[in-house]
Amino acid sequence: MNEQFDAELLGRHFGFPDGGAMTRSSLVRLYTLLEGFDVTHVGLYAYLRSWRNSTDEKRLNTVWHSKAYMQAQSGLGRTSFNSKLRKLIEVGLVSELDSEVVANKKIWYVHDPLSRDQFIERYPHLVAEFFKKAEQIEQSNTEDRERRKKLAEERLAEKISELSAQNVQREG
Structure with a gap:
């Protein structure tokens, strides 16, 4: 105390x-x-x-x-x-x-x-609107992840290409 x-x-x-x-x-x-x-x-x-x-x-x-x-x-x-x-x-x-x-x-x-269910029963339109927003956010996140993955793959391909070119120069 x-x-x-x-x-x-x-x-x-x-x-x-x-x-x-x-x-x-x-x-x-x-x-x-x-x-x-x-x-x-x-x-x-x-x-x-x-x-x-x-x-x-x-x-x-x-x-x-x-x-x-x-x-x-x-x-x-x-x-x-x-x-x-x-x-x-x-x-x-x-x-x-x-x-x-x-x-x-x-x-x-x-x-x-x-309660959750009482609120949903009283305001179904608000819940539906939120689900649309959440879906848009999830779609945007998926697109962003795919874009970042593609960029990472492109960078990796460039790096491999650079390393291969360096190896060819060393061997030649």
């Missing part, structure tokens, strides 16, 4: 040594196919998920910290934080709720992401 800081404060603000916030592969690999959604949104989702309450039944899956607190800890500025949070709300990963305890305060309910 770090003796430089109070253990209670460390736990309250940064979690416990064996704590974690698991995220599904569908969030990292499929939600990023949505327009305007990228891995920085995944990062904010994981951050919010790390704070979601899992002990109090009345506030299960909610995050109650202020935006100012979360901006300070997440490293995101106000504009970036707010725009990413809006996108998480738009795609159904987070819901903004009014606090029942503090007037004029918002809390955030962090939903589980769709």
Whole structure:
């Protein structure tokens, strides 16, 4: 344990040594196919998920910290934080709720992401578009490998030709 800081404060603000916030592969690999959604949104989702309450039944899956607190800890500025949070709300990963305890305060309910199959069922066109892009990338890679192989074979043939010519000169 770090003796430089109070253990209670460390736990309250940064979690416990064996704590974690698991995220599904569908969030990292499929939600990023949505327009305007990228891995920085995944990062904010994981951050919010790390704070979601899992002990109090009345506030299960909610995050109650202020935006100012979360901006300070997440490293995101106000504009970036707010725009990413809006996108998480738009795609159904987070819901903004009014606090029942503090007037004029918002809390955030962090939903589980769709599973891989649920996402594919809801957004088949995005998956099909990605498969086309992936196929184009694979085709480009294949063409590049073939081009490099041909160049290497040509260089080898030139080298063999040069060495043969040198041998003829030495023997002659």
